Each structure stands twice: as C-alpha cells, then as structure tokens.
Amino acid sequence: MARSRHQEVERHTPPGTPRWGSAWKKATADWYSHAFTVGAQGSCYPHRENFLDLDPDYSDVYGQPLLRMTFDFRAMKSAAITWDEASLDRYLTNSQALVPGNIMPFSGIQDAAERAAVIAYLRTLR
Numbered sequence: 001m002a003r004s005r006h007q008e009v010e011r012h013t014p015p016g017t018p019r020w021g022s023a024w025k026k027a028t029a030d031w032y033s034h035a036f037t038v039g040a041q042g043s044c045y046p047h048r049e050n051f052l053d054l055d056p057d058y059s060d061v062y063g064q065p066l067l068r069m070t071f072d073f074r075a076m077k078s079a080a081i082t083w084d085e086a087s088l089d090r091y092l093t094n095s096q097a098l099v100p101g102n103i104m105p106f107s108g109i110q111d112a113a114e115r116a117a118v119i120a121y122l123r124t125l126r
Contacts, residue, residue: 006044014062031062075101092118 014031018024039124079099081087091098092115095106109115 075099075103085123088119088122089115 014027017027017031024061050069050071053070055068056065058066058068060066060109076099081091081098087098092109093103094108109118
C-alpha cells in the first residue's frame, strides 16, 4: 500500500523525543548526526586478518557500541620488534625490509627530514 504525502514518517529517535516541532527537528538532527558514519580508506580493507566488529570498550554518547576495524598483522607480531625511534625510522624508510611478509606494505618516506618530523610528532603523543 502506497504511503500518502501527508502520512507521518516513522523516525527512530531516543525515547522521549517530541513527535513534531522545533524540538523534534533538533532531536532528530542530533540523533542522526551521531547514528552511523562509516569512512573508508584504500589501505584499510576487510579480509581474513582485518575485519569490522563492535568495540566492547567504547560507546558513543547514547551508549551504542562503536564500530572498529580490527587488524591482525601476524608478520608484525612475529617480527618481535622493540619499538624505539631507531626502529621506527627504519620502518618508515622501508617497512618490507624491517618486517618481511607484511600484508599491508608502506612505500616509505625517503626524506630523512620528513621521517624525523613524523617521529617528533609521534613523540608529542606520549
């Protein structure tokens, strides 16, 4: 059965949301801006060792679990690297040389000054 133009559209919003008016518009906009967003990047693709799941530790402001990309890089685990600035510099230069068999290789940063800037930035995140 076709819905008429004037028939109310059911929107999924939190309990207690007004049914119409400016408060409804604000609540609907707020709810939908937090409801679901998926972004993708060419180097992050799901396959046997990388997959999407619900994060059990983090939730949004509404208590809903967040979606996360889970990576299982066996080559990185088996490499047993102690990460310090020297090993990070080697990795940023040529990831395949430091971690052979890496399923998501990084082409590297050849300029030493750029690598030093990246490492200096990462040092600020501690």
